[in-house]
Amino acid sequence: MSLISAVESDENTGSLTSRAYNNLREDIIEGKLEPGTKLKVEELRKRYGIGASPVREALSLLTSDGLVDRIDQRGFRVAIVSKEDFADILKARCWLEERALRESIKNGDTEWEESVVLAFYRLSREPRSIGSEGAFLTNPDWENLHKTFHQKLIAACGSPILLEFCDRLYDQNVRYRNLAGSASYPRRDSQLEHEHIMQATLDRAEDLAATRLVDHYRQTGKFLEK
Amino acid sequence: MSLISAVESDENTGSLTSRAYNNLREDIIEGKLEPGTKLKVEELRKRYGIGASPVREALSLLTSDGLVDRIDQRGFRVAIVSKEDFADILKARCWLEERALRESIKNGDTEWEESVVLAFYRLSREPRSIGSEGAFLTNPDWENLHKTFHQKLIAACGSPILLEFCDRLYDQNVRYRNLAGSASYPRRDSQLEHEHIMQATLDRAEDLAATRLVDHYRQTGKFLEK
DNA sequence: TTTTACAAAAAAATCGATAAAACTATAGTT
DNA sequence: AACTATAGTTTTATCGATTTTTTTGTAAAA
Numbered sequence: 001m002s003l004i005s006a007v008e009s010d011e012n013t014g015s016l017t018s019r020a021y022n023n024l025r026e027d028i029i030e031g032k033l034e035p036g037t038k039l040k041v042e043e044l045r046k047r048y049g050i051g052a053s054p055v056r057e058a059l060s061l062l063t064s065d066g067l068v069d070r071i072d073q074r075g076f077r078v079a080i081v082s083k084e085d086f087a088d089i090l091k092a093r094c095w096l097e098e099r100a101l102r103e104s105i106k107n108g109d110t111e112w113e114e115s116v117v118l119a120f121y122r123l124s125r126e127p128r129s130i131g132s133e134g135a136f137l138t139n140p141d142w143e144n145l146h147k148t149f150h151q152k153l154i155a156a157c158g159s160p161i162l163l164e165f166c167d168r169l170y171d172q173n174v175r176y177r178n179l180a181g182s183a184s185y186p187r188r189d190s191q192l193e194h195e196h197i198m199q200a201t202l203d204r205a206e207d208l209a210a211t212r213l214v215d216h217y218r219q220t221g222k223f224l225e226k
Numbered sequence: 227m228s229l230i231s232a233v234e235s236d237e238n239t240g241s242l243t244s245r246a247y248n249n250l251r252e253d254i255i256e257g258k259l260e261p262g263t264k265l266k267v268e269e270l271r272k273r274y275g276i277g278a279s280p281v282r283e284a285l286s287l288l289t290s291d292g293l294v295d296r297i298d299q300r301g302f303r304v305a306i307v308s309k310e311d312f313a314d315i316l317k318a319r320c321w322l323e324e325r326a327l328r329e330s331i332k333n334g335d336t337e338w339e340e341s342v343v344l345a346f347y348r349l350s351r352e353p354r355s356i357g358s359e360g361a362f363l364t365n366p367d368w369e370n371l372h373k374t375f376h377q378k379l380i381a382a383c384g385s386p387i388l389l390e391f392c393d394r395l396y397d398q399n400v401r402y403r404n405l406a407g408s409a410s411y412p413r414r415d416s417q418l419e420h421e422h423i424m425q426a427t428l429d430r431a432e433d434l435a436a437t438r439l440v441d442h443y444r445q446t447g448k449f450l451e452k
Numbered sequence: 453t454t455t456t457a458c459a460a461a462a463a464a465a466t467c468g469a470t471a472a473a474a475c476t477a478t479a480g481t482t
Numbered sequence: 483a484a485c486t487a488t489a490g491t492t493t494t495a496t497c498g499a500t501t502t503t504t505t506t507g508t509a510a511a512a
Contacts, residue, residue: 006501064290092387161318
C-alpha cells in the first residue's frame, strides 16, 4: 500500500499540475529542498518533464500553503525558515488544536471515539525509524499514521475550516522537524504522550486532554533550537 | 486616495497575474459574480485582455483563498455558498478572533492602543452607505476602515499566521454579507458595538472584550438566513 | 577602492497555438 | 419513451516560443 500505490497515484493520477504540486510539496516538507532555494521554472520544467504553465500553477498553489515564497516579477523560492516562524507555527498550532480538541470532545460520537482508538493502535504498531541498526531514518508510514492520529483527535470539532488550518500547520511543523535533521529528532516518550492524550480524550476530560496535547506539542517544539 | 490610487495600483502595478487576481478577488467578494458561476479561462482572457497563463494562475491563487472552487480537469468556478459554510466561517472566526483579541490585549503596547483608537475614530466618521436618499449603497471606504478597525484590535496578538487566517475569514464573511444583499444589511447599532468592544479592549478587560467581539459577530451573523 | 553605467545573459512572465478531456446533441436501438 | 453509442463541439490543460524584467559582469568615472 505504502510505496507503490503512493507512487502510482502521484505519477499517474490527475493533471500535470497536481502531480507537480504533490511532488514539490513532498520534497519541501521532507526537507529535501533547502529553504531559500530558488525554484526556477526552467529547471523544474526539465526535472518533471512538463511545461512552464503547470509548474507555475503548482508553485502558486504551494505559495498559499506557506511552503513557497513568491516575489512578483522575480520568481519563486522554497519558503525560508526562521526561529520566529517556527515559534509562530507552534503557537498557532497550540491555539487552534486546543480549540479543535475541546470541540471534538464535546461533539464526538461513538464512531469518532473508535476512529481515535484505531488510529492510535495503528500508530503504536509502526516503528518510527526504518534505519537499520541504530541509524535513524524516518519511516514514511509512521509519518502518515502519526498525522492521521492527530487528525482523528480533532476530527469531530465540527469545523472543516479549522481542520484545514490545522492541517496546514501540521505540515509546516513536520517540515521544521525534518529540517532539524535526525539528530534532534527521535523522542522516546512520544508514544506514551499519545496514549495519555487519547486517554483523556476518550474520558472526555476536556481540560486535561487539552493540556496534554499542548504540552505534547511544546515538548516536540523544544528540540528545535538551532 | 480611495478610488484613483486604488485603480492605479490595480491597473498599472505588478504582474498581469496579480492584477487579474485582485480584480477577480474583488468581484467575488463584492458579490458581483454569482456563486457557482463557471469561470472560463477563455472568457476571462478576453475580459482582462490577457493570456491564459496569468488567468489560470490567478484562479489557482483564489482557490486557496476559498473564493474559487477548482475541479481537476473541469475548470474553475466561483465558490459555492451554503448555510453550513457560512455557519462554519462564523464559528471559526469567533474562535480565532477571540484568541487573537485576548493575546492582543495581553501583549499590546501603547502604540497599539493608539492605533485602535485611531482606527475607530476614522471608522466612526465614515458613512456606511453612499446611496443618495435612503437607498442603501455600500461605501467602499467604510468597508476598508471597518476591516482595518477589526485588524487593529487583534494586531498585537503576536502571531502573523493567526492574523492571516483571520484575514481570510474576514474576507469570506464580507462576501456573504454582500451576497445577502442590501436588504438585510445595515444594522444601526453596529457602531455602538464597535465602541464597546474598543472600550473593553483598552481597559484590558479580556473576558468582556472577547464576549463583546464574539457577540458582535454573532449579531451580524443572525441576519443572513435565506 | 568604491561607485556608476551599461551591455550581455539569465530568468520570469506572458502569449498564441495545440492536444486532451469533458460535454452536447443526435441518431439508432430496445 | 427511455437508453446507449457516437460524432461534433466546447473547454481545459498543456506546450513551445516570445517579450519583459531582473541579474550579472565589466569597465569607466570618481
